Amino acid sequence: MNYWLMKSEPSTFSIQMLKEKKNRQESWDGVRNYQARNFMRDEMKRGDLALFYHSSCKEIGVVGIVEIVKESHPDKTALDENSAYFDPKATKDNPIWFMVDVAFREEFPQIISLAEIKKHEELSEMPLLQRGQRLSIQKVTKREFSFIKKLASLKQ
DNA sequence: GCCAACGTTGGC
């Protein structure tokens, strides 16, 4: 089982939006970076857990946990001319872009902010904190995942 | 809004 961090701009898709969906599930569409795509296509498995990270917003940080409930399948927004994520190079036979489906598992009582993550030596090797790192999907160790989950529970 | 750091594109 693997652990992940998945970034989203909350103005586009937030954990509240996921939580308010009827089945509390959503396809993680719109990823247009090959490395992030490869993680989804090749490595993400059903049952994996991911930290939900809000980026480019007022309160930056980890806001909760989601579970991968459906493994890689083609991202249809790449074929949709009306989508902001349309890619003219994608075809039905060669979709290029893939996505997984996630399900809401937990919303932290308080955000674990980027500033706080930076304070803990135990989290200092997270890709998130490495210079120039901007991948929207990143690997997280079990230790890091548990540490952040514990930080969140301590704030209750 | 700024800007550093990346990733992608396209001419050669």
Added chain:
DNA sequence: GCCAACGTTGGC
């Protein structure tokens, strides 16, 4: 295959 130009990301 190189690499300059350009576009994007994302924290501040």
